[in-house]
Amino acid sequence: MKLILQSTISCPACGHTKEETMPTDACQFFYECEKCKKVLKPKPGDCCVYCSYGTVKCPPIQGGKNCCN
Secondary structure, three states, X not given: OOOOOEEEEEOOOOOOEEEEEOOXXXXXXXXXXXXXXXXXXXXOOOOOHHHHHEOOOOHHHHOOOOOOO
């Protein structure tokens, strides 16, 4: 299975979107919106900001793992 490493994050505070490359070796727990500077954190039950606010789930979830651990 080929992993998708690009995901577009949408800020829930201001609606700004940006395409980012997801790390394959670690979770990203915090993400600062470049427009409004709000620091995003994963929603309850999600392992990272990409799973909560991205268009594509993080690589470990894509690969069938339960979380980024």
